[in-house]
Amino acid sequence: MSRPEHESERDSEKPRGRPRSNLAHQAILEATRDLLTSGGYERLSIEAIAARAGVGKQTIYRRWRSKSAVVAEVVLAGYLPIHAGTPADTGDVLVDLQAWVREQVAWHTYPGAVALVRGLAAAAADSDADAGRLYDQLTGPVREGLMHRLAVGVQQSQLRADADLEAATDAIIGSLLFRVLARSDTSSVNTDSIVEIVIGGIGKRWRNPAGPPAGWAVPPDAP
Numbered sequence: 001m002s003r004p005e006h007e008s009e010r011d012s013e014k015p016r017g018r019p020r021s022n023l024a025h026q027a028i029l030e031a032t033r034d035l036l037t038s039g040g041y042e043r044l045s046i047e048a049i050a051a052r053a054g055v056g057k058q059t060i061y062r063r064w065r066s067k068s069a070v071v072a073e074v075v076l077a078g079y080l081p082i083h084a085g086t087p088a089d090t091g092d093v094l095v096d097l098q099a100w101v102r103e104q105v106a107w108h109t110y111p112g113a114v115a116l117v118r119g120l121a122a123a124a125a126d127s128d129a130d131a132g133r134l135y136d137q138l139t140g141p142v143r144e145g146l147m148h149r150l151a152v153g154v155q156q157s158q159l160r161a162d163a164d165l166e167a168a169t170d171a172i173i174g175s176l177l178f179r180v181l182a183r184s185d186t187s188s189v190n191t192d193s194i195v196e197i198v199i200g201g202i203g204k205r206w207r208n209p210a211g212p213p214a215g216w217a218v219p220p221d222a223p
Helices: 005-013 017-039 046-053 057-061 067-076 093-108 111-126 128-155 165-181 191-202
Strands: none
Touching: 017 046, 017 057, 017 067, 017 111, 046 057, 046 067, 067 111, 067 128, 093 111, 093 128, 093 165, 093 191, 111 128, 111 165, 128 165, 165 191
């Protein structure tokens, strides 16, 4: 016996499981974004995310194993954009890198940015898979862009041809991340000095018109 036509129409209008699941997924990511930027990573919890998203904790745990994994998904899905970019090329590698580092430091002065970086560090430490995804989409492109600008500096005869560009890149990025993870005040960072120290080690000559800091040995120009 077939069902009445009006019952079939009502059944066809009932929401399926997938759209409802997608709405819950979106609500969780939005709740995590809001809580992370307003309260910081340390105060973020699965309980708080669930309450704000209007879902049960098990709904979250079915998708992610920890709060750090949720934070990683928030960033990878584009709910929290990362301010990074690559250095400009004005023809002076020292000036360009100093300007880029100043931009990064300015961004890290916002509480939400600090919370985001710490959350991503925790996510990367918690999962090799998340670490790989975060590197491929975020850290890797920034590192490659910085290395490219240094490589151009070599081509412009401002940096030594035998300079270890990977080490120089990691020194610049690492100095910024260290201050954030160590809870140092990034607003007080002498950004120009960070870059000067690195460029002073790999440059053909000291490019700051004021000269090197007192006591520093200036590397001779390469032929």
